[in-house]
Amino acid sequence: MNVKEMAEEFLVCPKCRRSLIYKKTGEEEILICDNCGVYYPVEDGIPILLAEDAKNIGER
Numbered sequence: 001m002n003v004k005e006m007a008e009e010f011l012v013c014p015k016c017r018r019s020l021i022y023k024k025t026g027e028e029e030i031l032i033c034d035n036c037g038v039y040y041p042v043e044d045g046i047p048i049l050l051a052e053d054a055k056n057i058g059e060r
């Protein structure tokens with residue numbers, strides 16, 4: 001199972017508990033919460049789902 005499948009099946013936003021959207025842009029993988037307007041990093045294939053690591057989508 002890859003990160004995309006894992007994210008879409010099991011992972012939820014730590015803030016609002018809604019499902020996340022996986023996106024890969026070049027080398028960077030992120031998990032987006034549309035509800036919160038934030039994204040979470042994926043480091044070495046491991047999603048970092050910590051509310052304090054959430055970044056605003058607008059800052060990208």
Ligand SMILES: [Zn+2]
Pocket residue numbers: 013014015016017018033034035036037
């Ligand atoms: Zn959220």
